[in-house]
Amino acid sequence: MLPAVEYGSAAMAALLLRDLDQVVSPAGTSAPLRGRALGRLVVLERGYVLCEGDRIARVGSMAELASADVPSDAVEVDGRGSSALPGLVDCHTHACFAGDRAEEFALRAGGASYEELHAAGGGILATVRATRAAGEQELAHAVERHRGWMLAHGTTTFEAKSGYGLDRATELAQLRAIAAAGGVPTWLGAHAVPPEFPDADAYLDEALRDVLPEAADVAEAADVFLERGAFDAAQARRYLEACAAAGLALRLHADQFTEAGGVRLAVELGARSVDHLEATGPEGVQTLARSDVVAVLLPVAALFLGRPMPPARALVDAGAAVALATDFNPGSAFCESLAVVMSLACTQLGLTPAEALSACTVNAAHVLGRSDRLGRLVPGYSADVVLLDVSDWRYLPYHLGGEHVAVVVKEGEVVWER
Ligand code: NIG
Ligand code: FE
Numbered sequence: 001m002l003p004a005v006e007y008g009s010a011a012m013a014a015l016l017l018r019d020l021d022q023v024v025s026p027a028g029t030s031a032p033l034r035g036r037a038l039g040r041l042v043v044l045e046r047g048y049v050l051c052e053g054d055r056i057a058r059v060g061s062m063a064e065l066a067s068a069d070v071p072s073d074a075v076e077v078d079g080r081g082s083s084a085l086p087g088l089v090d091c092h093t094h095a096c097f098a099g100d101r102a103e104e105f106a107l108r109a110g111g112a113s114y115e116e117l118h119a120a121g122g123g124i125l126a127t128v129r130a131t132r133a134a135g136e137q138e139l140a141h142a143v144e145r146h147r148g149w150m151l152a153h154g155t156t157t158f159e160a161k162s163g164y165g166l167d168r169a170t171e172l173a174q175l176r177a178i179a180a181a182g183g184v185p186t187w188l189g190a191h192a193v194p195p196e197f198p199d200a201d202a203y204l205d206e207a208l209r210d211v212l213p214e215a216a217d218v219a220e221a222a223d224v225f226l227e228r229g230a231f232d233a234a235q236a237r238r239y240l241e242a243c244a245a246a247g248l249a250l251r252l253h254a255d256q257f258t259e260a261g262g263v264r265l266a267v268e269l270g271a272r273s274v275d276h277l278e279a280t281g282p283e284g285v286q287t288l289a290r291s292d293v294v295a296v297l298l299p300v301a302a303l304f305l306g307r308p309m310p311p312a313r314a315l316v317d318a319g320a321a322v323a324l325a326t327d328f329n330p331g332s333a334f335c336e337s338l339a340v341v342m343s344l345a346c347t348q349l350g351l352t353p354a355e356a357l358s359a360c361t362v363n364a365a366h367v368l369g370r371s372d373r374l375g376r377l378v379p380g381y382s383a384d385v386v387l388l389d390v391s392d393w394r395y396l397p398y399h400l401g402g403e404h405v406a407v408v409v410k411e412g413e414v415v416w417e418r
Contacts, residue, residue, distance in 0.1 A: 296325050
């Protein structure tokens with residue numbers, strides 16, 4: 001049983017999570033993890049995690065915990081019957097949007113396709129209309145609300161993209177709203193061509209001239225949707241090269257429906273990641289395996305749209321760096337739970353629970369440039385910890401749709417409790 005913990009705005013001096021049935025962390029110190037190393041975890045039985053300020057001070061087994069190691073003012077949490085994991089990292093979301101697409105969901109359930117709805121001015125463009133109509137404050141509240149949903153599922157760090165403004169004011173408002181909510185902002189300035197432009201190139205001319213300079217001050221990375229009906233490889237290259245010159249890290253949405261050169265472009269430009277890959281064939285798998293680009297897999301999007309699953313097992317076996325994320329958005333993946341993503345990874349992608357955990361902790365942190373402080377339970381790392389109300393951490397992927405996240409600690413503070 002986990003007793004109630006008092007928490008407030010002041011950072012806790014020390015927090016001792018004690019008598020945990022399991023303390024689980026990806027093994028080693030390097031990132032990203034590839035091949036067999038992806039599935040190697042350190043699992044301590046009867047362990048503890050001691051947080052001091054916003055950092056992890058010590059991790060070990062209870063038998064070796066001396067009272068002299070624990071600051072006298074430490075708040076203690078009784079972890080009997082529970083397990084501890086690193087806070088989960090969601091490295092790909094579209095959490096800043098207004099409105100919803102419940103009607104589109106019903107139409108798709110009746111047989112309409114995602115790409116058809118997009119071509120008819122619905123889909124992404126429907127969310128663009130709703131997001132443009134919302135003010136910055138409404139967008140900020142939306143991100144905060146979505147952040148709360150994520151936290152309740154154990155996500156302590158999230159990335160979020162713009163891309164539902166596609167005009168200067170709304171794109172910048174989205175990026176600021178994401179940063180204000182504590183998210184890692186990515187400028188998805190090339191998500192779709194808004195209807196007021198005759199073509200993609202005309203839109204990119206304006207976006208790169210008028211939005212990029214300020215977007216680069218707020219965002220950490222840039223992203224593009226390289227796909228038929230969105231941006232082609234030449235347009236994606238132009239956009240990404242300009243963004244790299246402005247100091248942004250690069251990400252791509254590619255091979256979601258068709259292979260259109262996104263993997264090659266990602267490797268050539270030294271992108272942090274290429275995301276989706278539902279349509280990637282054996283050549284793309286080999287190209288990624290020889291590169292430093294992380295393959296970010298989004299099995300909820302494949303499930304939600306009834307698409308084939310990405311070739312996860314082949315990627316891991318070939319030695320590619322693989323991360324998992326939700327793709328949380330109102331159209332193709334209305335799901336904020338990395339536990340559900342991990343379940344799908346185990347049942348649909350052929351990954352083991354251990355591989356799935358590393359893919360949404362240390363490898364996801366690497367995609368966000370933070371693997372030196374996030375994604376592991378080791379001294380010196382950010383004190384971001386998830387406690388499950390079960391002794392075996394594997395219930396997280398095993399219990400599909402289960403609710404085992406009991407306590408969430410971020411930077412040494414209990415920020416959520418069931
Ligand atoms: O990652 N594919 C492009 N973008 C998002 C979907 C956005 C939307 O449908 O609103 C994705 O699936
Ligand atoms: Fe996405």
